Amino acid sequence: MNTHRQYINEQIRKEPKFAEALAKAEQEVGIAVELARLRERRGLSQTELAKLTGMKQPQIARLESGAHFPAFPTLQKLLGVLGGKLELTADACHLVPTRLKVASARR
Amino acid sequence: MNTHRQYINEQIRKEPKFAEALAKAEQEVGIAVELARLRERRGLSQTELAKLTGMKQPQIARLESGAHFPAFPTLQKLLGVLGGKLELTADACHLVPTRLKVASARR
DNA sequence: ACGAGTTATAACATAAGTGTTATAGTTTCC
DNA sequence: GGAAACTATAACACTTATGTTATAACTCGT
Numbered sequence: 017m018n019t020h021r022q023y024i025n026e027q028i029r030k031e032p033k034f035a036e037a038l039a040k041a042e043q044e045v046g047i048a049v050e051l052a053r054l055r056e057r058r059g060l061s062q063t064e065l066a067k068l069t070g071m072k073q074p075q076i077a078r079l080e081s082g083a084h085f086p087a088f089p090t091l092q093k094l095l096g097v098l099g100g101k102l103e104l105t106a107d108a109c110h111l112v113p114t115r116l117k118v119a120s121a122r123r
Numbered sequence: 124m125n126t127h128r129q130y131i132n133e134q135i136r137k138e139p140k141f142a143e144a145l146a147k148a149e150q151e152v153g154i155a156v157e158l159a160r161l162r163e164r165r166g167l168s169q170t171e172l173a174k175l176t177g178m179k180q181p182q183i184a185r186l187e188s189g190a191h192f193p194a195f196p197t198l199q200k201l202l203g204v205l206g207g208k209l210e211l212t213a214d215a216c217h218l219v220p221t222r223l224k225v226a227s228a229r230r
Numbered sequence: 231a232c233g234a235g236t237t238a239t240a241a242c243a244t245a246a247g248t249g250t251t252a253t254a255g256t257t258t259c260c
Numbered sequence: 261g262g263a264a265a266c267t268a269t270a271a272c273a274c275t276t277a278t279g280t281t282a283t284a285a286c287t288c289g290t
Contacts, residue, residue: 040196061266072250077268087247087276088192088211089147096213103210104195105221106203114212168236179280184238191277194246 041082043109047102048082050111054098055080057113068097148189150216154209155189157218161205162187164220175204 055065055076062076069076070093079086079094086094091102101112162172162183169183176183177200186193186201193201198209206221 043195062268063266071248073267074251074269075249077266078248081268084247085195087194088150088216090248091211092213092216095211099213101210101212103208104198104202105208106199106206109195109199169238170236178278180237181239181281182279184236185278188238194277197278 039107044085045082047086047109047111048080051086051094051098052080054100054111054113058098060097065094065097069093146214151192152189154193154216154218155187158193158201158205159187161207161218161220165205167204172201172204176200 055062060068062080063073065071066073066076079090094100095102099114101114103110103112162169167175169187170180172178173180173183186197201207202209208219208221210217210219
């Protein structure tokens with residue numbers, strides 16, 4: 017059942033740019049998933065989070081889909097409500113839950 | 124010599140959006156300054172860093188000018204050469220020096 | 231003074247991310 | 261079953277960041 021991994025490894029060998037694009041995509045999706053988890057952890061729906069951040073639900077959905085990296089100001093709006101700290105290095109990107117400062121989310 | 128601070132506080136009172144924009148600008152400049160420091164700490168010129176990151180010198184200069192927030196992929200390229208870890212929360216944004224993984228910068 | 235290296239900036243084209251409305255599919259609850 | 265809530269997606273307009281070449285100003289060493 018390693019067909020998928022074999023395919024990926026072959027692409028990486030054939031096409032060096034592939035590895036780079038793959039890493040980028042993994043990180044985009046990684047952040048998206050972490051954002052969604054953090055939201056759920058706070059017991060908010062996308063619509064509620066949208067209201068709290070001054071965004072609209074489709075934007076939240078897009079951010080959670082991993083379509084692209086969020087920009088800093090966007091992330092900060094989200095972190096303002098959800099709490100959390102982003103840690104970015106050359107190879108990794110993680111959203112670490114932190115304590116909430118105020119009762120921004122559901123009590 | 125508090126004229127500047129007084130002016131800022133007055134603007135904040137008159138114009139709530141001003142505080143937000145100010146905070147954003149401070150953070151943009153903050154990252155820029157931290158990037159420049161990290162580069163200098165590694166003993167690289169902008170042109171050298173540009174070569175190592177696959178960018179061009181004017182882009183490095185722009186990033187160091189604080190004209191805008193860097194995007195994630197851009198930052199990761201830079202961190203790949205300079206080392207360092209970015210920490211982003213709702214209110215703050217810092218670039219923390221870390222150990223270099225390989226002799227990417229000047230020995 | 232001059233050349234080489236360094237940095238800053240303008241201007242342009244392009245890519246990427248935001249913001250929005252509309253809508254459809256899905257899930258939950260009564 | 262139906263309504264309400266939730267989520268996903270398309271499409272469009274707009275904003276923001278990248279990438280680049282050209283060039284000017286600045287700094288340093290000889």
